[in-house]
Amino acid sequence: MHKQDAQESACRTALSLFDMTVQMFHSAADYLSLEPGIRKILTHCHREFVVNFPVVMDDGSIEVFTGYRVHHNTSRGPAKGGLRYHPHVSLDDVRALAMLMTLKCAVVKIPYGGAKGGVTCEPGKLSKRELQALTRRYASEISLLIGPDEDIPAPDVGTNAQVMAWIMDTYSMHQGFSVPGVITGKPVEIGGSIGREEATGRGVFITIEEAAKVRGIELEKARVVIQGMGNVGATVAKLMIQRGATVVAISKSQGGVYNAEGLNLDQVLEYVAENKSLAGYPGGEAVTNQELLELECDILVPAALENQITRENADKIKAQIVAEGANGPTTPKGDQILNQKGILVIPDILCNAGGVTVSYFEWVQSRDAYFWSIGEVNARLKEIMTASFKEVYQIAGRYGVDMRKAAYILAIDRVKSAYELRGIYP
Template sequence: MTTHVVNPYDVAVAQFDEAAERLGLSQAMRAILRKPKRELTVNFPVRMDDGRVEMFTGYRVQHNINRGPAKGGIRFSPEVSLDEVRALAMWMTWKCAVVGIPFGGAKGGVLCDPHYMSPGELERLSRRYTTEISVLLGPNSDIPAPDMNTNPQVMAWMMDTYSMHQGYSVPAVITGKPLAIGGSEGRLEATARGVRVITREAIRMLDMLPESCSVVVQGFGNVGSITARLLHEMGCKVVGLSDISGGVYNPEGIDVPLALRYSKEHGQLYGLPGAQMITNQALLELPCDILVPAALENQLTGENAGRVKARLIIEAANGPTTLEADRILNQRGVTIVPDILANAGGVTVSYFEWVQDLQHLFWTEQEINQRLEEIMTRSFVAVREKAQEQATNLRMGAYLLAVARVAEATEIRGVYP
C-alpha cells in the first residue's frame, strides 16, 4: 500500500484559509497572510573530520513580523524541506499570537543527519549556517531557538558566531542558550511544562481526573520525555512511550523514572524491562484516555485516525495531525488541543529569555514557571471560550484568536509604501 505524503505547508495554508473564511478577512489580508514574508536558501561547505568538504543546504523562513521580531527554532534533520520550514514558520506566527507574546513567526533548518556527525563537524556546520543566515538575524529582527536535533550547545555556537561578527556579545540574538551565557532558568523544560498545564486544563474541561487517566506519549526527546515525567508526577498512568527505536507498552503503567534512566543508559527505549515492544504505529492506536504526539508532523492521518482510541489528544509536536485525520477525529468526538496552543510553552519561555537578555536582569526558575503557568492557563481559557462562542473545536478557536490578532496588527500598520 502506498502512503500519500502530506505536504505540511498545504496543511498550514488550509487551516489558515478556514479561519480567514470564518473571520471574513478581506482578499488583500488573505493574500498577505497566506505567504511567507522572506525565504532564504543557503548552500554552504563544511570541512569534515577526514578532510573532505561536504556541501549542505539550509533554510530560514520568516512568515510574518507585524507583531514583533521573527521567532522560531532551527532543526537539523535529513527530512528538512523548504515547505516544512514554511509550514513551521506560519504555525509559529499563530503560536506567538495565541499566547499573546510580541513575536512574528520564523523557522530554520539544515538538511543533515547530526547522529552521524562528530561534535567538531556539528560545530563547524552550526557556525557556517549561522554566518550564511546572519543577514536576517538580530535581537530586534530574527531570534532563533533550538528545535529537533539542536540543543543549548548548538545555540551557544550560533550566539558566539553572531557575536564574533558584531565584535561584542549579543546574548539576545538566540534563545535556548546555556545558563552561563544568558540562558533562562526553566527553558529546557518549558515546552513540556506548558503541555502539562494545557493537559491539566483540558482534563478539567472534560470532567476527568488525572489519577483516572491513562496516557500514551509518542516521542521521547526533550519534550516527550519531560512531558511523560510531569504527567506521571501529576498522577496520570503512563501506559505507552516511544522513540525512534519503537514503542513500549504496559497497560498496568510504565515506571517513567526507570524509562528515563534506561533511555539515557541505552540510548533507546527498546528493551525496557516490564513492558512489551510495539511499533510506533501501533502505539498511536493503543487504548488510552490521553494521547500526546510529541514527535514529527503527519503522525495521525486519514489512514489511522479511525483506530485512535484516545478521548483527548494534546499536540506537543508541530503539525502531528493531517487535515483528513482532524476531520475524522472531530466527527468521532475526540477533543484535540492544537499544537499552536499545546506546545507554546517553549516560545513563551524563549520570550522570557529574550526579555531578560535585553535588560540584563534575570528571574528565578520559580518566577519563570509562575509566569508560564499564568500565560498558558489564560490562553487555554481564551481559546476554549472562543471555541464555545463560535460553536467550533479548540483548533479553530485557537486559529480564530491568533489570525485575528495578526490581521489586526497587519491592518493597523498598513501596506508599505
C-alpha cells in the same frame, strides 16, 4: 478503489505540510470574513533564504549541506522560530512551520512574528567537532537575517542548548561584542533562562490540565500515551507522573514500549541513556510508533514529528484528549475524524506554545540583564498558557467550532489587527 477515493488519495499525497497549514488558515479565516488582500499576505512567507555551504569533515573530506531560514510574517514583532537539524528538513516544511509560529505567537499574545529554519543533515552521525563546524558556518550564512531586534532563533528537533551557544558566539564574534539576545534556548551560564529546556513540555502539561477539567477527567486516574521522548515528551511524562497519572507507553523514533500497569520513567530514561533506543527494554512490550497511537488511553500526546495522525489511523485513536506536543502531528482529514469521534484536540499552536513563551521570557531577561527565578518563570508560563487555553475554548464555544479552528481564528484576528493598525508600506 472508487474514483472519488482515488481522487482523495491523490489529493492527500499531493498535500504538503504548508498546503495543509494554508488549508486550515482559509477555513478559519472564513469565520472572520477576512478580506482577500490580508489572506494573500498571510498565506505567503515574507522572506525565504536557502544556502548551500561546505563543511570540512573529520576525515578531511568536504560535504555540502543545505540550510534554510524563512520569515513568514513580522507585523507583530521580530521573527521567532526554531532551528531544526534533521534528514527531512525541506523548504516546504520550513515555510509551514514558520507560518505556524506566526499563529502560535499570536495565540499566546507574545509580540513576535513567525520564522523557522534548519539544516538537512543527520546530527547523530556527526562528531561534536563536525556539528560545531556545521553550526558556525550555518550561523554565519544566516547572520544576514538574525539579530536581537530582527530574528531570534531557538532550539527545535535535532538541536539543543549547546548548538544555540555556538550560534550566539558566532554572531557575537561578527559583532565584536557579546549579544545574548540573538538566540534563546541557550545555556543558563551564558544568559539562558531557567526553565527554558522543559518549557514546551510544561506548556503541554498545563493545557492538558485545563482540557482534563472541561472533560471531567481526573488526572490522578488518567492513563497516558506519549509518542516521542525528547525534551517535550520526557517532560510531559515526568509532570504527568508527578501529578499522579499513569504513563503506559512512550516511544523514540525507532519504536516504543507499552506496560498496562505503568512505566517507571527513571528506568526508561536510564535504559535509553545506555542503549540509545528502547529496543529490548525489559519493563514492557515493544510497540511501533503507529501501534502506540492506537493504544487504549485517556490522553495521547504526539510529541514527535508531523503527520502522525492521518485518515488511515484517526478512527483507531481511543484517547479522550489528544495534546499536540509536536508541530503538525495531525493531518486535516485526521483532525476531522478525531472531532467527529468527539475527541478534544489541543492544537499545536496552543498546546506546545510554552517553548516560545519562555523563549520570550529569556529574550526579555537577556535584554534587561536581569534574570528571574524558576518560580517566576513557571508562574508566568502557567498564567499565559491557562489564559490562552480559556480564550481558545471560549471562541470554540462562541463559533461552534473545534479547538484548532478556534485557535486559528484567535491568532488570525490578532495578526489582522496588527496590519490594520500599522497599514501597508508605502
